[in-house]
Amino acid sequence: MxxxxxxxxxxxxxxxxxxxxxxxxxxxxxxxxxxxxxxxxxxxxxxxxxxEGREDLIAECARQGYLIFGDVLEHAWNGGEPSALAAFSATGRAYLAFARKYPGHYMAMFESGISPNRSTDLAKVAERADRVMERATAALMEHVPPDRRPPVAMVSAHIWAMSHGVVELYAREGNRAPYAPEDLLESGIGVYLRGLGLIRADI
Incomplete structure (x- = not known):
């Protein structure tokens, strides 16, 4: 340039x-x-x-990425409409969509080693994205009996881990997947939610 x-x-x-x-x-x-x-x-x-240096520049890339990420998740969550289950699944798919559309931001956020706690501004936007997913999870967990309800933060972390794994293993350019990444994520979330009794098992 x-x-x-x-x-x-x-x-x-x-x-x-x-x-x-x-x-x-x-x-x-x-x-x-x-x-x-x-x-x-x-x-x-x-x-x-x-x-101040290269890490400071990458941290700004990450900060701007989290701003976009938060917007993408908010749009997917859509206030929990049309249902808590549909909105929850949409937030998982939004993770994959973001990683594909904004790979530079995604890598700055999750693969650079830059901690979200590096600065107040970075932590603030990262926490906003976390809150969207936790809100979606909390709404869904309301449908699980209290005695079988896992912690909201744990379920949210599981879905993030699943989404991140699909991105890392199968959504990169040139990576070969046995199925489309979207299908892998959708089916993985489905299996997880069946285990919680939120989706009826296929018989």
Whole structure:
């Protein structure tokens, strides 16, 4: 990208865009700050006007990713409509859809080693995404008898882990899956929910 790649002094966002492209190409640890600067059309020294270093730049990529992620989950949750079960399943599928559409953000968020607690701003947007999933889970758990109801945070974590596993193993470009990633996730969630008695077992 030449110096024409950014305008009106928006160098900070141009550097984020450069980093996201490099993360997609090389992974979150596979590029240098100099490469990000070169792609944005500036000198490495110019980067330090906006970021303390490469990790700080990746953390901003993650922060912006969590903002988008939270919006995607909120849209999927849709206030629990048309039913708690449908909304819960939709939030799981939204995880996969986000990872496919925003791979650079996804890797910055979940594969860079950057902790969501790195900064207050990053923690805030990450917690928002967590709350959406926990809200969806809590609504669904209301349909499980109290004596058989697992903790909401545990169920939410299980679905995140399942979704993340499908992304890592089968949703990457070039990865071969025995079934479409969407079908794998849908069936996995179905098996899990049958175990909780929320979906009638096929007989």
């Amino acid at each position: 030449s110096k024409q790649g950014y305008h009106h002094g928006n160098l900070r966002q141009a550097l984020v865009a450069s980093a996201l492209a490099l993360i997609e190409e090389k992974g979150p640890t596979g590029f240098t700050l100099s490469e990000a600067a070169k792609r944005a059309g500036v000198t490495p020294a110019a980067v330090y006007r906006h970021f």
